[in-house]
Amino acid sequence: MLPVQNQVAVNVRDLVKQFGDFTALRNVSLAIKDNEFFTLLGPSGCGKTTLLRTIAGFEHQDEGEILLFGDSIAGLPANQRPVNTVFQNYALFPHMSVLENVMFGLEMLGSSKAEARPLAHEMLELVRLGEFAHRKPAQLSGGQAQRVALARALAPKPKVLLLDEPLSALDLKLRKAMQLELKALQRETGITFIFVTHDQEEALTMSDRIAVMSAGEIQQLGSPKDIYEHPDNVFVAGFIGETNLLPVSVDEITNGHAHCHLGGGHKVICSAVEGVAVGNDVHISVRPERLRMSAQPSDQQSLPGTVVETVYVGSDVQSYVQLNEGPLLTIRTQNSALGKQAIFALGTQTYVTMETGAARLLQD
Amino acid sequence: MEHSKGAAGAVTDTYAKERVWLLMPTWLMLSILVVIPVLIMLVYSFLTKEFRGGVIWEFTFAAYDQFFFDRGLFGDEPVKIEWTYISIYWRSIWQAGLATVLSLLLGFPTAYYIATRPQNSRAVWVFLITIPYWVNLLIRTVSMKFLLRENGPLNDFLLMIEVIDEPLRLINTALAVQLGLFYSYLPFMVLPIYASIERYNFTLSEAASDLYATKFATLTRVILPSIKPGVIAGCILVFVPSLGAFLAPDLLGGAKNFMIGSLIEEQFKGSAGNWPFGAAASMILLSMVLILLMVFSRQQKKAQPQGGQ
Numbered sequence: 175m176l177p178v179q180n181q182v183a184v185n186v187r188d189l190v191k192q193f194g195d196f197t198a199l200r201n202v203s204l205a206i207k208d209n210e211f212f213t214l215l216g217p218s219g220c221g222k223t224t225l226l227r228t229i230a231g232f233e234h235q236d237e238g239e240i241l242l243f244g245d246s247i248a249g250l251p252a253n254q255r256p257v258n259t260v261f262q263n264y265a266l267f268p269h270m271s272v273l274e275n276v277m278f279g280l281e282m283l284g285s286s287k288a289e290a291r292p293l294a295h296e297m298l299e300l301v302r303l304g305e306f307a308h309r310k311p312a313q314l315s316g317g318q319a320q321r322v323a324l325a326r327a328l329a330p331k332p333k334v335l336l337l338d339e340p341l342s343a344l345d346l347k348l349r350k351a352m353q354l355e356l357k358a359l360q361r362e363t364g365i366t367f368i369f370v371t372h373d374q375e376e377a378l379t380m381s382d383r384i385a386v387m388s389a390g391e392i393q394q395l396g397s398p399k400d401i402y403e404h405p406d407n408v409f410v411a412g413f414i415g416e417t418n419l420l421p422v423s424v425d426e427i428t429n430g431h432a433h434c435h436l437g438g439g440h441k442v443i444c445s446a447v448e449g450v451a452v453g454n455d456v457h458i459s460v461r462p463e464r465l466r467m468s469a470q471p472s473d474q475q476s477l478p479g480t481v482v483e484t485v486y487v488g489s490d491v492q493s494y495v496q497l498n499e500g501p502l503l504t505i506r507t508q509n510s511a512l513g514k515q516a517i518f519a520l521g522t523q524t525y526v527t528m529e530t531g532a533a534r535l536l537q538d
Numbered sequence: 539m540e541h542s543k544g545a546a547g548a549v550t551d552t553y554a555k556e557r558v559w560l561l562m563p564t565w566l567m568l569s570i571l572v573v574i575p576v577l578i579m580l581v582y583s584f585l586t587k588e589f590r591g592g593v594i595w596e597f598t599f600a601a602y603d604q605f606f607f608d609r610g611l612f613g614d615e616p617v618k619i620e621w622t623y624i625s626i627y628w629r630s631i632w633q634a635g636l637a638t639v640l641s642l643l644l645g646f647p648t649a650y651y652i653a654t655r656p657q658n659s660r661a662v663w664v665f666l667i668t669i670p671y672w673v674n675l676l677i678r679t680v681s682m683k684f685l686l687r688e689n690g691p692l693n694d695f696l697l698m699i700e701v702i703d704e705p706l707r708l709i710n711t712a713l714a715v716q717l718g719l720f721y722s723y724l725p726f727m728v729l730p731i732y733a734s735i736e737r738y739n740f741t742l743s744e745a746a747s748d749l750y751a752t753k754f755a756t757l758t759r760v761i762l763p764s765i766k767p768g769v770i771a772g773c774i775l776v777f778v779p780s781l782g783a784f785l786a787p788d789l790l791g792g793a794k795n796f797m798i799g800s801l802i803e804e805q806f807k808g809s810a811g812n813w814p815f816g817a818a819a820s821m822i823l824l825s826m827v828l829i830l831l832m833v834f835s836r837q838q839k840k841a842q843p844q845g846g847q
Contacts (some may be wrong), residue, residue, distance in 0.1 A: 279749035
């Protein structure tokens with residue numbers, strides 16, 4: 175069977191949700207494609223969980239609508255929506271065995287125990303917990319409980335799986351392993367995953383597309399590469415990965431290039447973007463790994479400064495360079511590329527060069 | 539009802555010596571307040587009665603014999619089962635059971651309502667529930683009697699709204715006793731259930747509804763099993779004191795609605811009493827309650843071999 179490419183699984187239109195005076199969602203619209211690993215990313219309080227809970231049916235929107243494969247689900251209570259949720263703290267039923275937990279959804283859909291049992295076993299095999307079927311949730315480790323929660327949510331074969339920060343309670347190593355496992359599970363089952371997280375690295379690792387949210391609005395929607403390399407605004411650039419956010423004034427725009435200057439008069443050239451005009455005070459974002467240091471200026475764009483701190487972070491060395499009368503820059507250099515150069519010693523005069531296209535002009 | 543789990547039991551006993559001393563006050567209290575009184579009762583139930591109250595120190599089964607068997611007025615007729623006391627016990631169990639079921643039916647929704655209020659108004663609700671219980675039980679039961687009597691406020695009200703044509707006879711009926719028991723012990727149902735529901739993780743209800751459970755299925759398959767310890771505690775706390783109650787049956791029930799509590803009370807009151815018989819009746823009641831609780835907890839263990847949290 176050929177999957178219908180780009181069919182829209184969940185279509186959210188102009189969703190508004192208020193809690194008293196607090197607006198959790200402000201006119202949120204987005205289309206999540208079938209068979210997609212979609213991530214809602216943002217800091218706490220940005221509305222990502224509210225959006226997920228509204229899709230699940232635990233909250234009801236004040237305005238707007240949600241279409242599931244083209245049908246409005248506004249009037250359906252949670253227990254009639256063909257979507258399932260993996261909860262942040264798993265919410266496994268403590269009085270039921272692992273197997274009974276996984277069978278629960280199937281039974282509620284009308285399957286007899288005899289019908290549900292083999293399906294539940296199958297799901298437990300899928301998450302590699304076959305031998306734990308008869309344990310109680312209290313006897314599982316965090317990672318195991320997590321996988322039971324997944325099996326339980328996948329067993330009724332939902333059209334969309336909602337995951338509410340499911341990895342946040344796990345330790346780092348387990349989290350990394352589960353990220354890959356989740357991604358593989360999504361590919362195997364072909365079910366649309368909507369994943370909520372505040373961890374940008376997690377979002378970049380797992381997602382097909384990411385919606386970055388802040389203050390109840392979607393700031394940017396795109397592939398991980400889009401969002402990391404071409405952030406639209408200051409919030410996205412600052413939230414995703416580490417970056418140097420530098421205030422600049424635009425002096426001139428020619429041939430699609432914006433000539434700007436930093437504090438201290440340092441000149442920077444970057445691609446012009448819509449909505450930024452000559453004379454504007456805006457920001458540019460430059461990723462630390464796209465800055466180079468050298469003892470001599472390598473081109474006209476090189477910026478003179480002084481090394482004020484050097485930090486060893488395993489695979490990389492992170493240097494902080496104070497530009498002459500300008501801002502402080504963070505620079506990341508791979509250890510292997512370093513050799514025995516002395517230019518990183520504290521107090522060294524150095525020149526910082528941006529890679530071509532590294533500086534990105536942002537709307538505020 | 540809490541059983542230490544395997545893991546807790548396996549903890550090495552580093553503090554064994556300290557533990558003995560720290561538990562001393564508990565053991566002392568339990569011996570003085572529970573073990574010794576029960577032993578005295580047990581001994582007295584096997585003694586011979588003295589006619590003006592008190593006992594003669596002669597061993598006999600007479601009290602138990604009198605409870606279960608009818609040997610005629612002079613003890614020379616063929617032995618028959620004595621139904622008088624057994625039927626009093628039966629009526630008591632029935633009344634106490636009904637009071638338990640009624641308090642559960644009213645207490646559960648009440649507790650659920652309170653537990654789902656915002657944090658700071660819960661304390662107010664709990665306070666309101668307990669206020670009537672600051673008044674002595676005797677006073678409350680007498681008030682109930684005034685409330686229910688033929689020209690009392692309840693009948694007046696029912697007559698006024700023309701639900702009835704003539705006053706209902708409520709006093710000295712099993713219904714009045716039931717009302718009295720139910721009213722006396724309702725908070726003992728509400729409070730433990732409230733405590734369990736307050737600890738209940740409501741995400742579990744969301745998870746159930748997410749997995750297509752109806753509201754009813756969520757209640758019976760997820761909420762009730764999760765708060766079962768509270769429900770059981772509430773049932774025991776209502777059933778046991780209702781079984782031995784004597785104020786409500788005495789004041790509201792009259793002679794026809796005699797219950798165990800009144801029977802035992804009579805045996806120790808004034809000079810008409812029969813101490814060994816009262817002691818025997820108490821021991822029978824105690825054994826009955828213990829057997830009931832043991833059967834119950836055994837079933838609990840069978841249903842939940844892990845004692846899962």
